[in-house]
Amino acid sequence: QKEVEQNSGPLSVPEGAIASLNCTYSDRGSQSFFWYRQYSGKSPELIMFIYSNGDKEDGRFTAQLNKASQYVSLLIRDSQPSDSATYLCAVQPSGNTPLVFGKGTRLSVIA
Amino acid sequence: DAGVIQSPRHEVTEMGQEVTLRCKPISGHDYLFWYRQTMMRGLELLIYFNNNVPIDDSGMPEDRFSAKMPNASFSTLKIQPSEPRDSAVYFCASSFTSPGDEQFFGPGTRLTVL
Numbered sequence: 001q002k003e004v005e006q007n008s009g010p011l012s013v014p015e016g017a018i019a020s021l022n023c024t025y026s027d028r029g030s031q032s033f034f035w036y037r038q039y040s041g042k043s044p045e046l047i048m049f050i051y052s053n054g055d056k057e058d059g060r061f062t063a064q065l066n067k068a069s070q071y072v073s074l075l076i077r078d079s080q081p082s083d084s085a086t087y088l089c090a091v092q093p094s095g096n097t098p099l100v101f102g103k104g105t106r107l108s109v110i111a
Numbered sequence: 112d113a114g115v116i117q118s119p120r121h122e123v124t125e126m127g128q129e130v131t132l133r134c135k136p137i138s139g140h141d142y143l144f145w146y147r148q149t150m151m152r153g154l155e156l157l158i159y160f161n162n163n164v165p166i167d168d169s170g171m172p173e174d175r176f177s178a179k180m181p182n183a184s185f186s187t188l189k190i191q192p193s194e195p196r197d198s199a200v201y202f203c204a205s206s207f208t209s210p211g212d213e214q215f216f217g218p219g220t221r222l223t224v225l
Contacts, residue, residue: 032211043202043216044154088154092211098144098167099214103153 002027002093006102015111019076021087023102026070029094033065033072036088038104044088048074079109115217117203123223129191132220134203135184142210145178145188146202148219154202159210160186166210193224 003026013019021035032051036044050056050063050072062075072091076083086104093100116135124130136143144159158168163180171178175194180186190197200219206212 034213043219045216046213049213090214096210098142098156098159098210101154101156 002030002091002100004089004091004100004102006087006089006105008103009106010108011105012108012110013079015079015081015109017079019079019083019107019109021074021076021089021105021107023072023074023089023091024070025072025089025091025100027091027093028067028070030067030070030091031094032092032099033063034090034092034099035061035063035074036090036101038086038088040085076107079107081109081111083107084109115203115205115215117201117217117220119220120218121221121223123225124193125225126194127192128224129189130193130197130222130224132188132201132203132222134186134188134217136186136203136205137215138184140205140207140215142206142208142212143180143186144204144206144210144214145186146204148200148202157188161210190222193222195224198222198224 005024035048038044048063056063060077064073088104089102090099118133145157148154157170158178160180178188202219203217204214206214
């Protein structure tokens, strides 16, 4: 069973702070890692992907991947109330297989 | 492109009725996925297609669920007969050339079975 685990939250952070969202996965051969954002009542939308160990930055968002620890994280700097949403981690396991999604972490940014 | 299109956006039906959900993937995408999302179970993959051919339907919960993709631009998910526990949001998604590529999601169909 290939699993992706996330803390369900809610994670509450004050406006302007750094929000740190974490994800672990069970398949050591996993290849690609994605972070989706889902606003309440809406569909998931991709915000970042990462394939290699290390950090990848895009604006206020940084994805971090540590394959040895089977751990991927998303940092949101200068958090805004508009960042309040559920963040889904998705992992492509080894082989030509679909993404496996975590259940998501609900983030609440307090103004 | 208009993105992934789903219809209807909302469906309310009574237990025992047949429900058909529809999806039009992004043109040129080879893969189509059907998901169900609930608070308890999160996003569950029900079935996915490659070039209109079903590849893995192991996520389909029961024989009451069936899915077809008669051509590259249309897919249906049918529940017959529907039950209250089928109430959920059903998403269709598509990806370009690999099941591990970025998936683009449709707006979803919120199904309520009374």
